[in-house]
Amino acid sequence: MAASGGLSQGIQGDAWATAWKVQCDAAALGFDWPHIEGVLEKLFEEVDEIRQALAEGDPMHARSELGDVLFSVINLARFLDADGPAELKRSTERFQARFQRLNEAVLQSGRSIEQCSLEELDAVWEQVKAEMMAQSIGLDKGGGLHADCCPQIRE
Numbered sequence: 001m002a003a004s005g006g007l008s009q010g011i012q013g014d015a016w017a018t019a020w021k022v023q024c025d026a027a028a029l030g031f032d033w034p035h036i037e038g039v040l041e042k043l044f045e046e047v048d049e050i051r052q053a054l055a056e057g058d059p060m061h062a063r064s065e066l067g068d069v070l071f072s073v074i075n076l077a078r079f080l081d082a083d084g085p086a087e088l089k090r091s092t093e094r095f096q097a098r099f100q101r102l103n104e105a106v107l108q109s110g111r112s113i114e115q116c117s118l119e120e121l122d123a124v125w126e127q128v129k130a131e132m133m134a135q136s137i138g139l140d141k142g143g144g145l146h147a148d149c150c151p152q153i154r155e
Contacts, residue, residue, distance in 0.1 A: 019070075019071055020074055020078060023071075023074065023078055024078070033079070036076070036079045039072065039075050040076065043069065043072040043073065043075075046068040046069045046072050049068070050062045050065040050066060094132075097132065098128050098129055098132060101131075101132065102124050102128050105124050105128065
């Protein structure tokens with residue numbers, strides 16, 4: 001069902017699908033970026049608008065701009081021909097696996113996450129990320145993370 005201008009009213013209850021459909025409808029009418037660079041620039045512009053709203057002490061406006069960021073991300077997914085919800089699911093699963101490995105490394109060092117600084121945790125996170133990426137492409141032949149790989153969290 002199309003609204004004025006030929007845009008869909010959307011699919012009740014599924015914001016991602018609604019935004020995707022609205023953007024496809026607009027693109028079919030010729031209202032679209034000619035290249036992905038325009039999509040990326042728009043995304044960065046929307047992120048900058050969040051920064052500006054926060055700098056002005058206006059969290060309501062920042063939340064509104066977050067909606068624009070999400071809409072832009074869906075447009076980016078459309079340009080990449082990506083299944084956004086599936087990519088989000090995979091990213092969440094990667095985060096969970098990395099966080100579990102981070103927690104294990106910290107515990108092996110004799111500390112808890114709460115006892116570590118953000119800088120210490122970030123260093124371990126980057127190491128976990130690199131190691132897991134190496135494992136996923138077959139570069140790691142060894143035994144994974146060890147407590148001695150994270151001296152910065154044992155102090």
